[in-house]
Amino acid sequence: MEPMISVRHLHKSFGTHKVLTDISVDIHIREVVVVIGPSGSGKSTFLRCLNLLEQPQEGDIIIEGTSLMAKTTRINDIRTELGMVFQQFNLFPHKKVIENIMLAPVRVRKWPVGQARQKALELLDKVGLREKADVYPASLSGGQAQRVAIARALAMEPKIMLFDEPTSALDPEMVGEVLAVMKDLAREGMTMVVVTHEMGFAREVGDRVLFMEQGVVVEEGDPEQLFGHPAHERTQAFLSKVL
């Protein structure tokens, strides 16, 4: 089967600092791929390359048959199919919760306001925050803000969701509510790429786990194999520190 996302020999540097070296990964429809690794391993940069928030220098990323590196590709159109959730939430502080969610469907998808509002309220129900529709993001807790951010990304009805350390900025007691929303999404068959330090989530929800270090994918496999019997000694060293 044709992969949903195909990353081919990706290279990325910031100046002289090489961040990603020859990354090749396929991600299939309905698959949950979890990327783990130490800080500075390039896992967030890898994720940000998938919607070109970072511009790779070499290689290609093919999403549903369209090359992101081709001159003719309209990146804005591709991004509407890729929902992104950030570590720092990045909600729009000058817009109410419901306006945060409705903005892109109305301005980008050109939906009528009524339809966008309907969809936004459904999504707020889904993440359990309907009563917060008319407040500003500043009054939300971190966990609530991240659930709104997930709803905002889902409002565009993306085919793929990208999560960039979605629970790393949260107080420990709020991690669970965000992970629960993500588990629901995975269960519904959303294609997901998740960069995280939550090993429990990786093990429970991931279909496949990539271990990255120093800009390369050191090892990949299904969670049982990677966590239970890591083949590479760098994977073993990392897991012995975090588990």
Added chain:
Amino acid sequence: MDFRFDIIAHYIPVLLRGTAFTIGVSIVSIILGSVLGLGIGFGKMAPKAYFRWPFHCYINFFRGTPLYVQILIVHFGVIPAFYGSTNVLMTSFVALSLNSAAYSAEIFRAGIQSIDPGQREAAVSLGMTQFQAMRFIILPQAVKRMVPAFGNEFIVLVKDSSLLALIAAPEIMYWSNTMKGQYLRIWEPYLTAALIYFILTYSLSKLLNYIERKV
């Protein structure tokens, strides 16, 4: 010391006309200056260095040389070159607008760059164009932060417009100088002028405080 209120009373009508001129030229210049400044500010944020360069030079020239000199250059150089002869009204608008644009450009640039890059990233990751991200996400937040700096710029502009007396623009200082020449007195014309400027800038700062609370 005697203080002759009668000569002030005599000059009130012309001083009021001068005040109207000062207010008019300040308002037009802050508006033209902001529009021009927005463009220059964006120019200075361009990704390519050679594209930023002319905007960089513009800002440094107008911030780095006295308004006094700029008024003379515009009055005796720029306006005659384009219009054929000197024109006080044109010089007033053009010199103050060009000067204000340099400061406005820096206010816009600082305001826009003060917004967390994550805001732009969130907007474009939702499929918005760079223009939409600027229009709906970045500018509305940046403008709020720019209000105090713009208020400041406006107040400076009102006061600096007094330099237009140099080219006999009929504003407050010009009429005060005339009054001084006619009566050969110092305190009455200049204290009156100072009071008028103070009333203008003080009301302006009150108005700006009110706007800051609103936004």
